[in-house]
Amino acid sequence: MFVKKILFLGLLLVFCLFFISCANKPNQPPTIQKVSGPSGFVNSSTQTFEWTGNDPDGEITGYEYLKNSGFWFETTSTEYTWTGVPEGPNEFKVKAKDNKGLYSEVITWTFDYVY
Numbered sequence: 001m002f003v004k005k006i007l008f009l010g011l012l013l014v015f016c017l018f019f020i021s022c023a024n025k026p027n028q029p030p031t032i033q034k035v036s037g038p039s040g041f042v043n044s045s046t047q048t049f050e051w052t053g054n055d056p057d058g059e060i061t062g063y064e065y066l067k068n069s070g071f072w073f074e075t076t077s078t079e080y081t082w083t084g085v086p087e088g089p090n091e092f093k094v095k096a097k098d099n100k101g102l103y104s105e106v107i108t109w110t111f112d113y114v115y
Contacts, residue, residue, distance in 0.1 A: 030055040030096040032063075032104040035078075037092070038111040048081045049109055053096040064103075066093040085113045 030053055037049035053060045064072040065080055068091055082092060089112050096104040 025057070027098070027100045027102055028055075028057045029102040030058075030060050030098045030104040032094060032096045032107050034107055034109070037109045039109060041112050041114050042085075043114055045085045045113060045115075046081060046083045047085055047092075047111070047113075048079065049092050049094070050079045051094050051107060052078055053104065055096070055098045058099045060096050061099050063094055063096050067091075087113050087115050 032051055032053045035050040035052055037051075038047045049065075051063075053063065062074055062076050063078070064074055066072050067082060068086075072095075080092075080094075089110070092109045093106050095106045098104075
């Protein structure tokens with residue numbers, strides 16, 4: 001009987017330590033990767049960008065993108081088609097946001113539209 005109590009208390013202790021260590025784990029930011037998009041010189045004013053995201057300890061609630069400079073725009077899509085790309089050098093940036101408010105690193109496509 002004594003051995004059963006010791007085993008039970010040991011298992012209870014392991015469970016509690018596991019639960020506490022998981023509960024205190026800090027939120028990890030999501031990750032984001034390019035799937036496709038332009039680079040170098042392009043000869044079209046319409047360009048499509050595709051990416052994928054993952055959150056190791058939650059879920060991605062959306063993405064934000066930025067064209068050259070200005071404002072970040074929200075989207076839930078993992079693809080964007082930019083029409084009316086200006087001539088010359090351009091940048092398209094994307095970041096992911098998770099359900100706990102953390103952002104991923106920013107990924108960037110750089111390309112030159114030559115008419």
